[in-house]
Amino acid sequence: MSFLPDLLLEPLVRAALTEDLSPMGDATTRAVIPPGLQYAAALNAREPGVVSGLQVAAMAFRMVDPGLRLTLHSADGRPCGPGERLMTIEGAAASILMAERVALNFAGRLSGIATLTAAFVARTEGHAARITCTRKTTPGLRIVEKAAVVHGGGSNHRYGLSDAILIKDNHIAAAGGIRPVLQAAARARSHMMRVEIEVDSLDQLAEVLDEGGADVVLLDNMDTPTLTRAVEMVAGRMVTEASGNMCLERIAEVAATGVDFISVGALTHSARTLDLGLDF
Incomplete structure (x- = not known):
């Protein structure tokens, strides 16, 4: 391949x-x-x-x-x-x-x-969740390391900063909150560019759902019951991605929450x- x-x-x-x-x-x-x-x-x-x-x-x-x-x-x-x-x-x-x-x-x-x-992909068997990589790659080797993730049955997250709008906690803090950052993204995006936003609580997720404008929500560092509730709240309105210290031992239970993607930095930084x- x-x-x-x-x-x-x-x-x-x-x-x-x-x-x-x-x-x-x-x-x-x-x-x-x-x-x-x-x-x-x-x-x-x-x-x-x-x-x-x-x-x-x-x-x-x-x-x-x-x-x-x-x-x-x-x-x-x-x-x-x-x-x-x-x-x-x-x-x-x-x-x-x-x-x-x-x-x-x-x-x-x-x-x-x-x-x-x-090994990570095998732990998702029976569930729809896909394993995806991150930008935590060896400088200069991203193209081949991301190809290796695909060879292992995983999928690729964005390749670099220009691929998509991914709003993380520091963007939210610097831009003044979830509502203004989503509004700014809506003005700046092209019709070909998706918007993903990171949340670390159900209250933040509720604000994202109320405002709209995001295609993907990154559910960061949530325990399994909270992830399950978050997927229920989204109810298919956005793509869901679980992230944050995803170890091999936890992947099966995270996949069982119904999330669409599980991003794992360890695939490239700790293999x-x-x-x-x-x-x-």
Whole structure:
């Protein structure tokens, strides 16, 4: 499931390779690998998970040496098991070694995000709630980290600040309250832009419902009974999103409240890297 154009990924991979190879290339490979030595290597999973980042890893190898021959045995978005071969790389041993760490860093990090996302998604089984990510991403890597969330079965929240109007508590405080901030948003929005507003109490939610003008309400840091009551109050008039310290152990009960989305910052800021290895 590779849906990002290579032209968007190329700057990320180039920057990572430049960081690793600057200023004078790979000293170890230059010292110990005979020129012209040909080899084959396998990118293998060492634990179960969901694959992401193969598209980026393949680009790292090809960017170092377009002559390398790559065979993909899996695809982004597929589950993997321990010992499963994900990719074979054949060609100059020096080129494979120069790209190895960058390829593994991307694939391991992104597969970890996809794997954690899949674990959250599994806890929503039987309910309509969707797991979505946030903007709590690694600087510079948002595009691939959000793609990894999709590979894990989740959905993407807004990509950046320009995608939608998301009114949070600090916006409300600075603008003078819920009513004036919603009125200002209504004046500024285009016909293509949705408005979401954050509330942390049922009283605030009642004010939002009375004023109107929001498409989505973010129910922040509410306990489960309060979330249930909030969904009842909304009664389908807005999309509902639960947020705030959403841990894996709580997801099933939050999904059971009837919310439409559960946003989880941990998907991208706390995912453990999946153990992948490159074996000659």
